[in-house]
Amino acid sequence: MDSQETYQQLCTYVRESALLSSAASVLEWEEQTYMPPAAGEYRAEQLSLLATLTHERETAPQMGEWLDTLSGSDLATDTTQPASAVIRELRRSYDRQTKLSKELVAALARATSRGQQVWTEARKENDFAKFAPYLAEIIKLKREEADAVGYDDCRYDALLDDYEPHATAAEVGPVLKSLGEALVPIVAAIGDSTHQPNTEILDRDYPIDVQTAFGEAAAKQMGFDFRSGRIDVTAHPFCTTLGPHDVRLTTRFDKSDIRPGFLSILHEAGHGLYEQGLPSEEFGLPSAHSVSLGIHESQSRMWEILVGLSRPFWNHFYPKLQAAFPQSLAETPLDDFYFAMNESKPSLIRVEADEATYNLHILIRFELEMALLADELEVDALPAAWNEKYEQYLGITPPSDALGVMQDVHWSAGLVGYFPTYALGNLYAAQFFAQARQDLGDLDAQIGRGEFAPLLDWLRTNIHQHGQRYTAAELVERITGQPLSSDALLRHLKDKFGGLYRL
């Protein structure tokens, strides 16, 4: 059998596995959206069986044999061919999964399931000591996971790779550090400015059915295809893909504030546009898969922040918003609305942070994770280290661990090495957007006319259509001619907030 034939067999098999894993995604989506409360226990059993069947397929010896056969073949080594990236990514994922022992996988599943339960209680009771032993167990197992997977430079890399393939702490760390150092004085200057927005105007009456229609219309205008997707309401917004023509977004609405609902729709639609732009005919293969969580987040943050919180965007949309909510906004000038939407100030909670302060929250978590993984910090010392860093970077000290070290679900769920992808998303978004502005000429004017097709086409051409053909580092270099850097993001923040706050 020649390698072309082996490659076809491998691809057919992998795509069949995707039928199974995407079926599980339907069940997960439904659990979050419509499932009645008492049905949860059995749903977990259904999902557990589907996960087992999928895992068995993905770690089947046959997979290893096909990949071994292909290793060294032209298909694998000729990197000008798309197949090489498919083989590279299937190998990476197969190796990772097969390196973890059944015992370790089971121990992690148990520890994180219990960990999340205890975290929920401990956060409610503001009792870090209750959570600490469970978190310590999770960190110990994540160290074991990293050691089993293996790494060249540092343990953190083995975990980061699961979310941001091929990235390393040595590449990401210095960029985050320099970003943080530059942000601290910017954030301080914003706080010291005497020119501050009036945010009361966002605390008014916004009927949810009108918010829904307005948000859906905006997503449609951005290019989200509702024939191949939909928007529902969940406790926490997310985007999930259930098939090659089936992308689900969710949001949550606040009837007195349009920001949570509308910005979540823009954010999730950014993820959704990426998913809808991947080559549907190769669904299930790395060639139709997003590059990394960082690149995925670059798409959501670009649409949410760089487009959706920009002045040209509201030049176009604000009259429509006023027409939709005349009682709340008819008398409010665009300038006031726009400034209020972009209020920036240091805050305790990451998910509520504005774009200027957000990456400092990430830097803090990254530094703490690095120290935990390197055995330089123990879990018991985590709250003090957390509070110290919040003082250092944001000038505020959490009044409680519930509003501090216990605010995020990630660690309790075993998601260690995940946080940097949020900051990478912001960095890549700014680099891509600057390049798009250069390539498209009058991008602001297009956005100001509500024309998003040129930007979406640019993203489709430069990013979406390639699937995992290029790594994140290769992609940013290929598109912008530069490696990962904080320059574009800092330039954007200085321009925007310098203007708003008259710095």
Add this chain to the structure above:
Amino acid sequence: MDSQETYQQLCTYVRESALLSSAASVLEWEEQTYMPPAAGEYRAEQLSLLATLTHERETAPQMGEWLDTLSGSDLATDTTQPASAVIRELRRSYDRQTKLSKELVAALARATSRGQQVWTEARKENDFAKFAPYLAEIIKLKREEADAVGYDDCRYDALLDDYEPHATAAEVGPVLKSLGEALVPIVAAIGDSTHQPNTEILDRDYPIDVQTAFGEAAAKQMGFDFRSGRIDVTAHPFCTTLGPHDVRLTTRFDKSDIRPGFLSILHEAGHGLYEQGLPSEEFGLPSAHSVSLGIHESQSRMWEILVGLSRPFWNHFYPKLQAAFPQSLAETPLDDFYFAMNESKPSLIRVEADEATYNLHILIRFELEMALLADELEVDALPAAWNEKYEQYLGITPPSDALGVMQDVHWSAGLVGYFPTYALGNLYAAQFFAQARQDLGDLDAQIGRGEFAPLLDWLRTNIHQHGQRYTAAELVERITGQPLSSDALLRHLKDKFGGLYRL
């Protein structure tokens, strides 16, 4: 290994299969309710894989070995033990599935998939000749299926058994025939009556959000548990079970007529109450499965018709309905409303037929199916035979095949032998309801007070909790002391319509 151990292994295996088949049910439900239009093709692939995996498990040689080991053991032969019914039904289902060759199953899947497509077109174009060759192929394959499954008396039994286990044409046929003979003069007398309802009062304005709230409240009052279920909207109403605590109902609303939406909710809630009453801890086993489609339909028709279209029901609910729709109903007396809701007249379309004429539609289909299966009628002669029977039983002749022989999807989908279960549902419902009235004493008064718990408890005790412990014939004998009979239904119809139409 003793037979108890074998039995446990078998049950564990079967319950794991149910995890897989119920996961497919989630995907099917979602396809009908929320799935975006372009996602259908991939959804079909997901479902096809899940069906293959389920079929492989259900026909696995291991299943046959376990069943062979158990055959003749005390567990199987001691019919006082619940296990005997579990083994009996698993054996029946395993034998049926393994007797069909892969080729025949594949041929049936192809013929019915194509058959439904052509049926849709042919019905639209009123062109039976276009549909005829596809239907002929399906009937030919259904004859082959019956011959492969085997039967004692007539071919029809082998198909009927798939929907109404252990029932035979010899048992069901004479009852349907006698029912039909008694109905013809009743229907004629209703038509000849000078006292007819004014149905204009049902063609008014009924906002759909109010209909939804009213229907959900009624279902809740009947005892449907919304913690373990929900109601959504689909093109065709149905009830499906996605797990032991997860029963989904659907309905469709007409904004100018409350009947379709409200009666569908009562009907599907009747199915749903049965599903919610099965022993959840044995979900996946025959001991937690409905007896048959006929018994299932007896539950839906009891709540829809015998309860929901009864005078005591509306004594309780009509003031609430008037309060919900004051503009449409405030001036309408209960007598007029109740008579209009119960209008009876011969009509062309089965799914729109009233309770007095409905079973004649079924009798016609049953007689035609019997003739087709017995090679006594060819597909080309079907439209003429259909029209003749409509004239004979209902005194009307369809003006077109679209409104006649092509009105139902069933035959194009390979569902031959299914129709009698609808009539069985009506017969069993009347028999059970008469017995419940006897056992509960003041059933009408309870319904008139909106108290449904006594009736539901009676159904739970006598029917729901037993799963497939008893066959339908055993169950009706056990509960009422009588075999299947048309007496109770005819008594009910004569009483009700005799009163309404002053016969």
